[in-house]
Amino acid sequence: MAQYLIAFQEEWVPDHTAEELQKKADTVRDLVAEMKAAGVLIFTGGLDDAAPVFSVDASSGTPLFTDGPYVESKEHLGGLAVVEVADEAAARLWAGRIATACGWPQEVHRFRAPRNRQETVGQG
Numbered sequence: 867m868a869q870y871l872i873a874f875q876e877e878w879v880p881d882h883t884a885e886e887l888q889k890k891a892d893t894v895r896d897l898v899a900e901m902k903a904a905g906v907l908i909f910t911g912g913l914d915d916a917a918p919v920f921s922v923d924a925s926s927g928t929p930l931f932t933d934g935p936y937v938e939s940k941e942h943l944g945g946l947a948v949v950e951v952a953d954e955a956a957a958r959l960w961a962g963r964i965a966t967a968c969g970w971p972q973e974v975h976r977f978r979a980p981r982n983r984q985e986t987v988g989q990g
Contacts, residue, residue: 869950869977870957876944878970893967912945
């Protein structure tokens with residue numbers, strides 16, 4: 867089994883009326899339930915654009931936290947899903963279903979396979 871990130875950039879989302887967004891939300895909610903039932907969904911979510919954003923740099927040996935970065939570029943993550951599926955074909959299937967439900971493009975990236983169980987966050 868492999869894990870894939872399926873995500874979209876905020877700029878890819880066209881303008882919608884409140885009614886259109888509600889209809890999409892209902893469709894996506896049904897798809898998320900289907901993905902959970904199929905046992906492929908690990909996590910899904912969108913970013914809270916009203917929440918504080920900060921960066922951390924530990925290159926000096928001590929973590930230094932600063933405000934930002936602030937969105938000025940096209941590379942603003944809008945939302946994501948992490949799935950665990952048998953192969954790339956299955957990742958493509960679910961990414962296509964997500965793109966269809968949302969109505970905007972999705973990008974698919976495979977996570978590196980951990981070399982051992984110690985490398986998997988949360989397991990040890």
